[in-house]
Amino acid sequence: MHDGNSSIKAREFQVQDLAKSDVDLVAEAQQRFSMELLQALMTKLYKRNPGEWRRFGHKHVEAAVGRVFGPGRTGIYPELEGKRSINAICLVFDEAYAGDRVLAFVEGLRSMIVASYNGKQQIFLTDELDPQKLYNAARNIEIAVWKLNTNRDSAGSLFLVGNETAGPVKNLSFERLFGKLIALQDSTARIVAEKSNRRIKNVIQSVASAVFLPI
Secondary structure: OOOOOOOOOOOOOOHHHHHOOHHHHHHHHHHHHHHHHHHHHHHHHHHHOHHHHHOOOOOOHHHHHHHHHOOOOOOOOHHHOOOOHHHHHHHHOOOOOOOOHHHHHHHHHHHHHHHHOOOOOOOOOOOOOOHHHHHHHHHHHHHHHHHHHHOEOOOOOEOOOOOEOOOOOOEOHHHHHHHHHHHHHHHHHHHHHHHHOOOOOOOOOOHHHOOOOOO
């Protein structure tokens, strides 16, 4: 998927859809869209930080992205030291970390989002999503974005280069992708909350001093 105008292909009807409510189908669609956005984000980050994918012998960006989003995905990444979700994201901003920071960032976000759906990518009538988890994941994405744009190593360099703000033309394509990810989590949280008649506890904290919320 590319950040820009593109056609949207609807998923074909499947027999198991009969065991899903409208909300279940919407939640699945929202999660699939999030995965497409993350794939686009990973591609952009690798192109802006080519040393990350080259460091581990990949022949091209597509091969590196394919480890996470390709048909041969195994979900096994030794360089993440067994970490997932928030813990994987934190590796990006650890100066002692010698692994692939793009992988740590995107796989961290991917696994965190899936965890906010109770680890499920197919949702049925018997499943009950927690709107607070979905909401917390949205806030964690905001925190991760802030860290990506501001945290620097001891030499004063960003751990990963994202948006281009120097020069006469600003490239904020990363911000648009993150904005869509956050909006998807928030909208799904509200839909699930209304269906289950559950309240979401709003968390107000300064992004600069914020800590990741539990999922």
